[in-house]
Amino acid sequence: MATDSPLIIALDYSSLDAALCMADQLDPKRCRVKVGKELFTRSGPAVLEALHGRGFEIFLDLKFHDIPNTVAGAVQAAAEQGVWMVNVHACGGRKMMEAAAKRLDDHRLSTHLIAVTVLTSMQAEDLRETGIDDTPEAHVLRLAALTQQSGLGGVVCSAQEAAQIKSLFGNDFLKVTPGIRPSFAAANDQERIMTPSDAMRVGSTHLVIGRPITQAKEPMMALASIEAELAG
Numbered sequence: 001m002a003t004d005s006p007l008i009i010a011l012d013y014s015s016l017d018a019a020l021c022m023a024d025q026l027d028p029k030r031c032r033v034k035v036g037k038e039l040f041t042r043s044g045p046a047v048l049e050a051l052h053g054r055g056f057e058i059f060l061d062l063k064f065h066d067i068p069n070t071v072a073g074a075v076q077a078a079a080e081q082g083v084w085m086v087n088v089h090a091c092g093g094r095k096m097m098e099a100a101a102k103r104l105d106d107h108r109l110s111t112h113l114i115a116v117t118v119l120t121s122m123q124a125e126d127l128r129e130t131g132i133d134d135t136p137e138a139h140v141l142r143l144a145a146l147t148q149q150s151g152l153g154g155v156v157c158s159a160q161e162a163a164q165i166k167s168l169f170g171n172d173f174l175k176v177t178p179g180i181r182p183s184f185a186a187a188n189d190q191e192r193i194m195t196p197s198d199a200m201r202v203g204s205t206h207l208v209i210g211r212p213i214t215q216a217k218e219p220m221m222a223l224a225s226i227e228a229e230l231a232g
């Protein structure tokens with residue numbers, strides 16, 4: 001059953017059992033779940049089947065980045081497994097993103113396709129080391145424009161860029177924001193962070209939250225506290 005909650009819980013676990021143990025405490029009417037590189041590499045499509053069987057909508061966060069034909073095939077494979085959302089890296093370029101979007105269209109697959117702009121773990125200095133002298137915000141906006149022009153439905157960005165993306169690219173263009181840190185949580189390796197309520201206020205459409213819940217002593221209390229913050 002679909003949820004209208006903006007919450008996407010990142011199931012960053014090293015085994016299928018551990019991921020399902022957390023999933024069994026969650027309610028698919030109250031959140032979606034995200035399967036990333038570690039869990040998918042360990043468990044393969046079995047994790048998608050197990051989570052779908054429990055009623056969850058899944059964001060398959062594999063951040064594809066390759067030549068257009070390869071990425072189009074990978075996106076099609078993900079969509080045919082029924083995931084709610086899949087993503088690519090915007091820095092793979094227009095031709096790669098257009099090929100992926102066209103592949104979904106050609107096969108009438110309705111999975112949301114979005115693109116990662118600048119990882120939330122990066123700041124200006126990290127970008128400079130990759131040859132990009134822009135601020136993270138300027139680079140995010142450039143990649144978001146390219147993503148929209150390529151026919152994709154939204155971006156992964158930090159909540160710090162959500163307001164500008166909303167005003168430039170519209171309400172319907174999805175702003176999926178990791179780097180969400182409630183006041184009780186540590187930043188860990190995230191750099192461009194924001195609290196859940198602030199992120200929603202500035203225009204995030206979806207909040208990706210992992211460790212503040214999954215590594216909490218009482219994960220369900222952490223989730224309830226985030227929900228209360230959003231409701232308030």
Ligand SMILES: O=c1ccn([C@@H]2O[C@H](COP(=O)(O)O)[C@@H](O)[C@H]2O)c(=O)[nH]1
Nearest residue numbers: 010036118119120178179208209210211
């Ligand atoms: O820019 C990005 C893109 C993806 N992520 C992913 O989101 C979660 C965040 O987990 P936390 O534990 O809440 O930090 C994680 O799965 C990342 O792979 C991101 O953080 N930033």
